[in-house]
Amino acid sequence: MAEEQRSELGLDLEELRHLEAIAKRPRVLNLLSSEIRSIDSKLSKASAAVATQTPTVIARDKAPVDAATAGVLNYVTLSSFSWDQDNEKVKIYVFLEGVEQEKAETIFKSMSVDIKFHDVQGKNYRLAIPKLNKEIVPEKCKVLVKPTKVIVTLFKASKGNWLDLHLKEDKLKPSMDKDKDPMAGIMDLMKNMYDEGDDEMKRTIAKAWSDARSGKATDPMKGFGH
Numbered sequence: 001m002a003e004e005q006r007s008e009l010g011l012d013l014e015e016l017r018h019l020e021a022i023a024k025r026p027r028v029l030n031l032l033s034s035e036i037r038s039i040d041s042k043l044s045k046a047s048a049a050v051a052t053q054t055p056t057v058i059a060r061d062k063a064p065v066d067a068a069t070a071g072v073l074n075y076v077t078l079s080s081f082s083w084d085q086d087n088e089k090v091k092i093y094v095f096l097e098g099v100e101q102e103k104a105e106t107i108f109k110s111m112s113v114d115i116k117f118h119d120v121q122g123k124n125y126r127l128a129i130p131k132l133n134k135e136i137v138p139e140k141c142k143v144l145v146k147p148t149k150v151i152v153t154l155f156k157a158s159k160g161n162w163l164d165l166h167l168k169e170d171k172l173k174p175s176m177d178k179d180k181d182p183m184a185g186i187m188d189l190m191k192n193m194y195d196e197g198d199d200e201m202k203r204t205i206a207k208a209w210s211d212a213r214s215g216k217a218t219d220p221m222k223g224f225g226h
Contacts, residue, residue, distance in 0.1 A: 006046035010079025
């Protein structure tokens with residue numbers, strides 16, 4: 001459950017940062033900044049919970065066997081990161097210290113990214129995006145390791161703007177559970193943005209809500225990237 005919660009928080013955080021980038025009014029920016037800090041805090045706690053639940057493999061009557069020796073590697077999922085883009089490429093920024101370039105394992109495909117960072121301060125980390133928003137050119141993509149972060153550069157197969165990093169259908173699946181709606185927090189934030197926003201912001205939010213109710217769009221956040 002902790003892993004699922006962390007994944008949902010990571011998606012919420014990405015949406016909020018996207019909204020923060022297009023917001024203009026100070027009150028709205030303050031609301032977004034406050035919510036981002038709150039989710040960041042929750043994400044850190046969820047990550048810590050997952051880390052403490054990582055099992056240790058012990059061989060009976062023998063010295064402890066680490067995961068690599070046992071042939072089964074455990075990975076901490078990197079669900080919190082930022083990204084930006086230009087007309088030709090997308091850059092993903094992962095803030096992780098202690099990564100060594102030669103210990104990064106990358107698998108780039110036309111519609112997916114899977115990057116593993118081994119032996120980072122005693123742990124293994126993984127950044128996986130199973131369905132990208134649009135196609136990339138795998139052979140041109142690269143990973144650059146910096147002292148405090150990792151920069152992943154994805155080259156777009158066709159020039160243009162991406163409205164999101166993930167394919168939307170991936171992010172909609174969890175919200176099918178009516179008893180636990182991961183979008184609830186963002187819905188509340190949208191209501192506050194509507195109250196505090198200018199006329200253009202209100203029209204954008206009203207249209208998103210209208211489309212969602214009429215069935216034209218199952219994602220009420222659709223349209224904010226324009």
